[in-house]
Amino acid sequence: MDTGSHLLFGATLAGLACADPSIAGQTPLFYAVLTASLIGAHAPDFDTVTRLHSYSAYIRHHRGWTHTLPAILLWPLLIAIPIAALFGVWDHWPTLAIWSCASVLFHIVLDTFNAYGIQVLRPWTRKWVHLDVLCLFDPFLFSIHAVALSSWLWLPRAEAVMWFVSVYVLTALYIGWRTVVHADVRSMLRQSYADAVHVQLIPGIRWSRWQFLIEQEDCFVTGWIKNNRFITEEGTYAKSHTQPEAVSRAMTTDGVRAFLSFAERVNIQCQQWQEGYRVICSDVRFWHNHRFPFRVEVVLDVDYNVIDTKMGWNKKGWEPPYV
Numbered sequence: 001m002d003t004g005s006h007l008l009f010g011a012t013l014a015g016l017a018c019a020d021p022s023i024a025g026q027t028p029l030f031y032a033v034l035t036a037s038l039i040g041a042h043a044p045d046f047d048t049v050t051r052l053h054s055y056s057a058y059i060r061h062h063r064g065w066t067h068t069l070p071a072i073l074l075w076p077l078l079i080a081i082p083i084a085a086l087f088g089v090w091d092h093w094p095t096l097a098i099w100s101c102a103s104v105l106f107h108i109v110l111d112t113f114n115a116y117g118i119q120v121l122r123p124w125t126r127k128w129v130h131l132d133v134l135c136l137f138d139p140f141l142f143s144i145h146a147v148a149l150s151s152w153l154w155l156p157r158a159e160a161v162m163w164f165v166s167v168y169v170l171t172a173l174y175i176g177w178r179t180v181v182h183a184d185v186r187s188m189l190r191q192s193y194a195d196a197v198h199v200q201l202i203p204g205i206r207w208s209r210w211q212f213l214i215e216q217e218d219c220f221v222t223g224w225i226k227n228n229r230f231i232t233e234e235g236t237y238a239k240s241h242t243q244p245e246a247v248s249r250a251m252t253t254d255g256v257r258a259f260l261s262f263a264e265r266v267n268i269q270c271q272q273w274q275e276g277y278r279v280i281c282s283d284v285r286f287w288h289n290h291r292f293p294f295r296v297e298v299v300l301d302v303d304y305n306v307i308d309t310k311m312g313w314n315k316k317g318w319e320p321p322y323v
Contacts, residue, residue: 010041015164024158032087040103056258067118076101135322246277250298276301
């Protein structure tokens with residue numbers, strides 16, 4: 001999910017931690033837990049530093065090792081020990097480790113429910129795991145956690161605990177409900193497209209609206225599900241079965257290899273003009289307004305030498321898909 005949501009959830013986990021009287025009653029320990037929860041809530045996304053090297057490095061490593069099962073055990077140790085020393089609560093470092101672990105785990109769980117996904121099962125497999133249930137930003141989850149956090153404005157920490165307990169129960173119920181709805185809508189799509197090779201849903205901001213991708217033997221079909229039942233096709237895109245020399249050369253570039261390590265459904269276009277070629281590889285899972293905004297473009301001259309490579313999202317942040 002987005003950084004703001006993760007940090008908000010880290011803060012509300014610290015509110016939940018106040019169910020322990022020793023945390024609610026000791027100001028230094030409470031602030032240590034709050035700090036550990038906030039850092040733990042963002043820690044898996046520290047891998048964004050790889051973007052300073054290159055976008056291809058970012059694609060390869062973002063939501064990779066930092067979001068794995070081993071990382072759930074490693075991050076709490078890296079966070080809890082220095083925070084315990086910093087706040088002078090060394091005797092309570094196991095408590096800090098527990099709550100920073102909870103923050104890291106909640107971050108990884110939420111990212112698993114997103115359409116972008118994570119490589120949570122590394123080193124055993126590089127498979128991307130995505131349940132396609134929650135948006136990158138979920139207004140409902142953000143709102144209820146913000147309300148719970150605001151309870152600190154008028155209630156002591158110990159008395160505000162029930163707000164945080166309630167909001168986490170509601171969070172679990174909400175995610176469970178969204179998962180059931182996702183399964184029902186996906187089943188409906190499979191019945192409507194019986195010859196589909198693959199069916200994928202991407203959640204919209206509104207609860208009853210989903211984007212979908214249908215992969216068939218010779219084409220991709222995109223569209224919307226409205227009110228969780230009405231299917232509206234947006235476009236049909238033929239698969240390319242030819243591999244011109246320009247495409248073969250583009251496939252050897254670092255940017256395309258990085259892109260293909262993440263993309264699951266790829267459409268390849270080869271455009272030719274007097275000066276050379278442009279090869280465009282698009283991830284058709286993520287479409288908007290008859291376009292595929294997540295892609296890599298390779299420009300080659302007439303002798304198939306690579307001139308330029310561009311990779312990333314070609315859309316506004318507020319436009320769908322929200323991944």
